[in-house]
Amino acid sequence: xxxxxxxxxxxxxxxxxxxxxxxxxxxxxxxxxxxxxxxxxxxxxxxxxxxxxxxxxxxxxxxxxxxxxxxxxxxxxxxxxxxxxxxxxxxxxxxxxxxxxxxxxxxxx
Amino acid sequence: xxxxxxxxxxxxxxxxxxxxxxxxxxxxxxxxxxxxxxxxxxxxxxxxxxxxxxxxxxxxxxxxxxxxxxxxxxxxxxxxxxxxxxxxxxxxxxxxxxxxxxxxxxxxxxxxxxxx
Numbered sequence: 370x371x372x373x374x375x376x377x378x379x380x381x382x383x384x385x386x387x388x389x390x391x392x393x394x395x396x397x398x399x400x401x402x403x404x405x406x407x408x409x410x411x412x413x414x415x416x417x418x419x420x421x422x423x424x425x426x427x428x429x430x431x432x433x434x435x436x437x438x439x440x441x442x443x444x445x446x447x448x449x450x451x452x453x454x455x456x457x458x459x460x461x462x463x464x465x466x467x468x469x470x471x472x473x474x475x476x477x478x
Numbered sequence: 479x480x481x482x483x484x485x486x487x488x489x490x491x492x493x494x495x496x497x498x499x500x501x502x503x504x505x506x507x508x509x510x511x512x513x514x515x516x517x518x519x520x521x522x523x524x525x526x527x528x529x530x531x532x533x534x535x536x537x538x539x540x541x542x543x544x545x546x547x548x549x550x551x552x553x554x555x556x557x558x559x560x561x562x563x564x565x566x567x568x569x570x571x572x573x574x575x576x577x578x579x580x581x582x583x584x585x586x587x588x589x590x591x592x593x594x
Contacts, residue, residue, distance in 0.1 A: 371520075373520065401581055403582075410588075411587070411588075412568055412585035412586060412587050412588050413521070413568070413583075413585050414585070415582045415583070415584075418581070418582070456520070456521075460581065464509065464511075464526055464528060464534075465523070466511075466523070466583065467520070468513075468520035468521040468522075469520050470518060470519060470520045471520070
């Protein structure tokens with residue numbers, strides 16, 4: 370079993386739609402959680418950290434469920450510019466970041 | 479700030495050749511790391527460093543060497559290139575302390591390496 374698992378997609382959604390991605394992790398001792406965005410042939414960039422109480426940044430909402438060991442990302446009012454691959458990242462040790470394989474999102478006009 | 483820079487952007491090697499991928503950051507970050515990204519796989523950690531003079535192995539270290547003589551630079555050396563090392567290589571840096579907003583990793587633009 371992979372340490373961090375994501376549905377690879379692709380998720381094809383129309384503009385304005387709401388879309389949600391989930392990510393599960395296997396190490397219950399994981400400390401920090403993040404969503405990164407990666408555009409085609411570019412480097413990953415931090416989208417948002419994920420806090421236990423849930424957090425929101427504009428149209429993006431991240432949730433953490435430690436009991437079930439999953440993280441979610443909700444995107445409301447999807448824009449064409451949201452098309453990208455979204456990487457779930459779990460920090461499992463002081464210097465150990467585990468990356469999921471990513472979920473591809475394509476927002477259609 | 480330039481952030482994290484990597485050179486070269488593209489490289490083609492023949493099997494058995496050696497080369498060094500360069501990485502530099504100007505954010506005074508203690509933690510630096512090298513990842514490789516292959517299709518269908520998440521980024522995998524090759525080596526990392528928690529400060530000048532300190533390096534350690536990640537998940538896939540075989541065939542690679544690193545050194546950290548300064549805070550700014552963290553080069554990755556391929557000793558004898560093999561086709562299995564064809565990949566996209568990303569360097570990243572962050573503040574060392576775990577947790578919190580300062581835990582963010584900043585990535586360089588990547589080096590696309592092909593080994594024939």
